[in-house]
Amino acid sequence: MIGKTAVDNSLSNSVQKKSVIETKPKRKISIPKLLIYAVLIAMAIICFIPFLMMLVNATRSNEAILSGFTLLPGSAIVENYQTMMSYINIWAGFKNSLIISVLVTLLSGYFSALTAYGFAFYVFKGKNAMFVFMLVMMMVPGQLGLIGFYELCKNLGILDTYIPLIIPAAASPFVVFFLRQYILTTLHPSLIEAARIDGASEFKIFHTIAIPIMMPAIATMSIFTFIGSWNNYIMPLVVLFSPEKFTLPVLMGFLKGSQVAQNLGSMYLGIAISVVPIMIAFLFLSKYIVNSISAGSIKE
Structure with a gap:
């Protein structure tokens, strides 16, 4: 009898829970939230259309581009590519830009992290003055020292090499400040003190404790460093003289001044090839930007 009563009670409870679940009102999306979603979707479409137009026009002929706007791809991509390659070797410029950008990104990320770690956790004479001087240097445009930098490279005999484009870029005041x-x-x-008590060397502490913690911020700065080095135009134009050493932005500048500029399809194709690596970098690494910005926002 007791067992029957327990079964009846469990059945009644289950029925009541089921009725509560069935009668629970469905969650509705408010009108303001719908408006926010609509605005965000519209902004995303507006931002994406220029890139889509660039890719579509890279496949169209010059006459088709001048005739009007369309989002349907054409069939002249082979002709555009042959016209472009008849004036410049875009893949050589792509390789040069990739080598420079990757080396600048690696060196800037490592040495900027090392410098930031020293400013954050070491006490030495002149530390605050050096940090303030670094902040002041962030306010000075790099173009102001272009002539002096050229003369320095000339005296050192490193013109027409990649050294002026790689080594100075490893010292980035903004990256050091951010990190x-x-x-x-x-x-x-306390983590650093515990590691020192355990007998770890200073460089081991930096590589095993500081670097893993700083990786989201390093990845974020690496994205911007890579893009800045990839798009750098004025410095390679000043220090490089050999056409086989030109970077992609310099080659695109020469392409605009040649007869290829009359073929808009070839111009769009060259621009698309130069922009694709940046789009890929943002597509796969943009999550680190959110992680690094939100880090430290919650205090224990």
């Missing part, structure tokens, strides 16, 4: 502010909010000094 210092990031590590101050994410790495507690």
Whole structure:
């Protein structure tokens, strides 16, 4: 009898829970939220249309481009590619830009992290003055020192090489500033003290503790460093003289001044090839930007 009563009670409870679940009102999306979604979708479409137009026009002939706007691809991509390659070797410029950008990104990420770690957790004479001087240098446009930089490279005998494009770019004041502010909010000094007590060397602490914690910020800065080095035009134009060493932006500048500029399809194709790596970098690495910006926002 007791068992029958328990079964009846369980059945009644299950029926009541089921009725509550069935009668629970469905969650409705409010009108303001719908408007926000609509605005965001419209902005995403507006931002995507220019890139889509660039890719579509790269497949169209010059006459078709001048005739009007369309989002349907054409069939002149082979002719556009042959016309472009008859004036410049875009893949050589692509390789040169890739080598320079990758080396600049690696060196800037590592040495900027090392410098930021030193500013954050070491005490030495002149530390604050050096940091303030670095911040002041962030305000000075790089073009102001272009003539002096050219003369320095000339005296050192490193013109027409990639050294002026790689080595100076490894020292980035903004990257150092960003990484210092990031590590101050994410790495507690007690971890460093514990590692020192365990007998770890300073470089081992940096490589095994600081670098993994700083990786989201390093990845974020690496994206912007790579894009900045990839799009760098004025510096390679000044220090490089051999056509086989030209980077992709310099080659695109020469392409605009040649007869290929009359063929808009070839111009769009060259621009599309130069922009695709940047789009890929943002597509796969943009999540690190959100991670690094939100890090340290929650305090214990």
